[in-house]
Amino acid sequence: MPLLPAPLRALSPLNAAAAAGPTRAPRTLLYGRRAPLAGALLFLSIGAVSAAVAGRTGCVFSHRCLPFLGRAARGLSSARMESASTTAPSIVVYVTVPNREAGKKLSQSIISEKLAACVNIVPGIGSVYWWDGKVQTDAEELLIIKTRESLLDALTEHVKANHEYDVPEVISLPISGGNTKYLEWIKNSTREN
Numbered sequence: 001m002p003l004l005p006a007p008l009r010a011l012s013p014l015n016a017a018a019a020a021g022p023t024r025a026p027r028t029l030l031y032g033r034r035a036p037l038a039g040a041l042l043f044l045s046i047g048a049v050s051a052a053v054a055g056r057t058g059c060v061f062s063h064r065c066l067p068f069l070g071r072a073a074r075g076l077s078s079a080r081m082e083s084a085s086t087t088a089p090s091i092v093v094y095v096t097v098p099n100r101e102a103g104k105k106l107s108q109s110i111i112s113e114k115l116a117a118c119v120n121i122v123p124g125i126g127s128v129y130w131w132d133g134k135v136q137t138d139a140e141e142l143l144i145i146k147t148r149e150s151l152l153d154a155l156t157e158h159v160k161a162n163h164e165y166d167v168p169e170v171i172s173l174p175i176s177g178g179n180t181k182y183l184e185w186i187k188n189s190t191r192e193n
Contacts, residue, residue: 086180086183086184086187087180087183087184087186087187088148088149088150088183088186088187088190089148089149089150089174089175090146090147090148090149090174090175090183090186090187091146091147091148091149091152091172091173091174091175092144092145092146092172092173092175093116093143093144093145093146093147093152093155093170093171093172093173094142094143094144094145094169094170094171094172094173095142095143095145095159095163095168095169095170096125096127096140096141096142096143096168096169097140097141097142097143097163097164098138098140098141098164098165099140099141100121100123100141102141102163102164103121103141103143104121105162106143106159106162106163107119107121107143109158109162110145110155110158110159113158113191114189114190114191115147115151115154115155115158115190115191116145116146116147116151116155116190117146117147117185117186117189117190118145118146118186118189119143119144119145119146120143120144120145121141121142121143122141122142122143122144123141124139124141125139125140125141125142126138126139126140127139127140146175146186147186147190148186148187148190149172149174150192150193151190151191151193152172154193155170156170
């Protein structure tokens with residue numbers, strides 16, 4: 001019997017085969033060949049999950065027991081640190097407008113005031129919503145606005161002052177990463193506050 005730590009001997013397929021008698025020997029040989037493969041797959045699975053968690057959280061060096069993360073993990077960490085010093089926390093803001101003309105007018109005023117670096121106008125949005133005590137359906141256009149997180153309040157006030165709706169949609173989503181050059185461009189194309 002191969003040398004296994006005592007707790008693992010009881011779980012070994014070879015141990016189970018010996019207890020079952022000679023009729024189980026061919027199956028033991030098959031299990032014996034699969035065990036290294038199963039162990040390797042388990043090790044790689046743990047490594048992949050750990051790498052994914054480490055990449056998302058930025059806590060790469062908390063996984064020191066997995067040596068194969070080494071250089072790749074350090075590369076992820078340094079890229080985030082580098083971008084943090086040259087970019088500003090950025091967001092994507094959604095604003096719906098009733099038509100193309102309203103979208104172009106609002107987009108141009110946002111860019112002119114340096115409240116955003118870019119506004120995409122997406123046509124053909126169909127909105128279904130609750131308003132005035134009933135379900136409403138309208139054709140709208142969507143503005144996708146890229147800006148600094150610090151400009152959200154000023155942008156919201158600008159939209160409210162220049163929008164046709166009584167309660168315009170202004171919702172933001174954080175940008176957690178991306179092309180560093182693009183994120184630098186957002187920072188450099190917008191005002192401080």
